[in-house]
Amino acid sequence: MSIIQIKNLSKNFGRRTAVNDISFDIEAGSLFGFIGPNGAGKTTTIRVLTTLLKPSAGQVLVDGHSVVKQPREVRKVMGYMPDFFGVYNDMTVWEYLDFFCGCYEIEFNQRKSLISDLLELVDLSKRHDDYVDSLSRGMKQRLSLARSLVHDPKVLVLDEPASGLDPRARVEFRELLVELRRLNKTIFFSSHILSDIAEICNQVGIVEQGNLISVGHIDTLKRQLRETHHIRLRVMGDTVERAKSILATSQGVGEVEADPASDGDWDIIAEFSGDKPAVTTLLKQLVLADVPILSFAAETDSLEDVFMKLTEGGIL
Amino acid sequence: MTSHTNPIIVNEMRTRMRGCRAYVLLTLYLALISCITATMYVTIYDTSTGLYGDYDITTANVRDAPDIGKAIFISTTILLLFLITHIAPAFTAASISGEREKQTYDILITTPLLARRIVWGKLGAVFLFLFLLILTSLPVQSLAFLFGGVAFTELIIATLVLAMSALAFGSVGLYISSLNRTTMVSILFTYSVILPFVYGLPFIVFWLGTFTLPVVALIGSVYSELASMIIGIVMAYLAGFLLSLNPFSSGLLTIIAATNGNGYFFFTEQVFYNISIPMVSPWIIYVFFCVFIVIVMAQLTIRQLNQISNF
Numbered sequence: 001m002s003i004i005q006i007k008n009l010s011k012n013f014g015r016r017t018a019v020n021d022i023s024f025d026i027e028a029g030s031l032f033g034f035i036g037p038n039g040a041g042k043t044t045t046i047r048v049l050t051t052l053l054k055p056s057a058g059q060v061l062v063d064g065h066s067v068v069k070q071p072r073e074v075r076k077v078m079g080y081m082p083d084f085f086g087v088y089n090d091m092t093v094w095e096y097l098d099f100f101c102g103c104y105e106i107e108f109n110q111r112k113s114l115i116s117d118l119l120e121l122v123d124l125s126k127r128h129d130d131y132v133d134s135l136s137r138g139m140k141q142r143l144s145l146a147r148s149l150v151h152d153p154k155v156l157v158l159d160e161p162a163s164g165l166d167p168r169a170r171v172e173f174r175e176l177l178v179e180l181r182r183l184n185k186t187i188f189f190s191s192h193i194l195s196d197i198a199e200i201c202n203q204v205g206i207v208e209q210g211n212l213i214s215v216g217h218i219d220t221l222k223r224q225l226r227e228t229h230h231i232r233l234r235v236m237g238d239t240v241e242r243a244k245s246i247l248a249t250s251q252g253v254g255e256v257e258a259d260p261a262s263d264g265d266w267d268i269i270a271e272f273s274g275d276k277p278a279v280t281t282l283l284k285q286l287v288l289a290d291v292p293i294l295s296f297a298a299e300t301d302s303l304e305d306v307f308m309k310l311t312e313g314g315i316l
Numbered sequence: 317m318t319s320h321t322n323p324i325i326v327n328e329m330r331t332r333m334r335g336c337r338a339y340v341l342l343t344l345y346l347a348l349i350s351c352i353t354a355t356m357y358v359t360i361y362d363t364s365t366g367l368y369g370d371y372d373i374t375t376a377n378v379r380d381a382p383d384i385g386k387a388i389f390i391s392t393t394i395l396l397l398f399l400i401t402h403i404a405p406a407f408t409a410a411s412i413s414g415e416r417e418k419q420t421y422d423i424l425i426t427t428p429l430l431a432r433r434i435v436w437g438k439l440g441a442v443f444l445f446l447f448l449l450i451l452t453s454l455p456v457q458s459l460a461f462l463f464g465g466v467a468f469t470e471l472i473i474a475t476l477v478l479a480m481s482a483l484a485f486g487s488v489g490l491y492i493s494s495l496n497r498t499t500m501v502s503i504l505f506t507y508s509v510i511l512p513f514v515y516g517l518p519f520i521v522f523w524l525g526t527f528t529l530p531v532v533a534l535i536g537s538v539y540s541e542l543a544s545m546i547i548g549i550v551m552a553y554l555a556g557f558l559l560s561l562n563p564f565s566s567g568l569l570t571i572i573a574a575t576n577g578n579g580y581f582f583f584t585e586q587v588f589y590n591i592s593i594p595m596v597s598p599w600i601i602y603v604f605f606c607v608f609i610v611i612v613m614a615q616l617t618i619r620q621l622n623q624i625s626n627f
Binding site: 052068072078085086088 | 321322323326327330331334335415418419420421422423424425426427428429430624625
């Protein structure tokens with residue numbers, strides 16, 4: 001069942017089109033990664049989704065509620081974490097969360113335990129009474145996530161949550177999102193850091209210049225790109241030319257490059273499009289031709305490769 | 317505290333009253349009020365008894381006490397009115413644009429908190445702080461009662477006028493704040509509306525008033541006495557109404573009316589041709605005008621917050 005439905009969404013700012021007729025659905029319980037370069041229309045889409053911006057055309061439904069006609073209903077089921085952390089001066093961590101509990105009309109007698117649980121979830125229990133502006137950026141991001149969870153929303157919308165975090169904080173933040181998905185939250189999460197999305201998301205949408213280039217499961221996306229792999233092998237000594245000629249004449253092999261490695265060995269990288277049996281056939285051919293192979297690996301494309309290929313401009 | 321307690325008021329008061337800032341401000345404010353009260357006491361005492369005259373200090377004190385009491389009361393009330401009409405808009409002008417500057421506006425507006433609760437919360441927080449100023453100054457104002465010359469009704473009217481001024485001027489600042497992205501622009505825009513109203517309106521009315529008498533006399537000579545009488549009465553009501561909208565001229569007219577032996581609610585004013593016309597006391601018109609301003613400004617601000625932005 002789709003919890004977020006975006007139908008023919010467009011947003012223009014004057015003559016400039018920020019989002020151009022995009023449509024996709026997100027299943028309940030998904031961890032959806034929204035990828036695109038800066039200026040692609042990610043934040044504009046998120047601002048429409050979170051009832052902050054009126055669309056020029058199209059319809060956006062969250063849990064069946066229109067973001068334009070029923071913004072309050074949408075806000076009740078959604079937690080939003082922007083790409084910046086707004087700071088109220090002179091406020092402690094506890095007071096910050098208590099304030100938002102008040103905004104979400106959570107009963108006063110429930111707040112103490114709720115805030116304790118949330119701080120424990122984001123590992124900030126020890127900073128309970130610290131001033132918010134004294135926290136590090138990573139801690140502020142985690143506090144912001146706790147803030148977006150005070151009303152136990154069905155949907156979490158996170159705009160570039162990992163930006164500006166150090167590698168350790170990024171890993172911790174990713175783990176938190178996985179944990180939240182386990183708690184059956186639907187997470188809509190934008191980023192231009194592909195590794196963040198590749199490691200945790202089960203669905204992705206790729207946008208460029210306001211257009212939705214592709215949307216679906218990561219594995220499906222890779223298949224859409226005809227399973228292009230790279231074959232990487234290391235061969236001994238002067239057999240490099242023989243190996244190259246066998247590879248060049250084999251079916252499915254594209255460009256072949258060879259670079260000298262240590263101890264007189266050679267590394268060969270060959271573009272290869274074919275399925276698993278084709279990979280084993282290629283290896284068999286090399287072995288039968290007495291090529292002394294030290295290592296052999298078929299590498300599938302990373303999400304980064306998929307992204308680069310999709311955003312080359314030709315695939316729309 | 318329950319879930320129905322306005323979180324905006326709790327948040328604003330929590331942060332506003334934290335640390336020594338609020339207490340330093342209150343101390344400075346009370347010191348200023350006390351200095352002015354002491355100055356008024358010495359000035360009135362000296363003027364009425366004559367420092368160099370031949371007088372009996374005991375009887376002079378008793379005789380002049382009501383004047384001193386009245387002077388203390390009026391001066392502290394005017395000072396309070398001045399502070400409130402100038403501080404309230406500055407506080408509220410920063411309240412919504414400040415949220416935008418602190419980047420907390422988006423996260424606040426994406427909660428299900430109703431726009432009207434945000435608006436009344438912001439206005440309520442500023443009102444409570446200003447009301448604290450009014451309350452803390454009451455002991456100083458109450459010194460007037462030791463000297464006499466001031467009725468308890470006058471204290472109630474003064475407090476009501478001050479409280480309504482805080483709300484009305486605060487609501488103007490709040491609406492302007494909801495229109496702007498930066499606090500600096502909000503404050504400048506707010507004062508460019510407030511200051512001409514506070515200082516310009518009485519000037520314009522008095523300036524136009526200087527033309528009224530000759531115009532009425534001219535109409536009387538050219539047309540008829542009745543026509544000039546009607547126009548004169550209409551002009552008197554119009555001037556009275558316009559002056560009642562301004563906190564200072566309204567207060568001044570109320571004091572004059574009360575001093576002349578009229579009541580606190582209605583009075584009669586002699587205009588042209590020795591005609592006396594009944595008038596509602598200016599402070600009543602002013603309070604109703606403040607209520608009107610608060611309701612209109614609050615509704616406009618709520619509408620502004622409810623709008624989903626196009627940009």
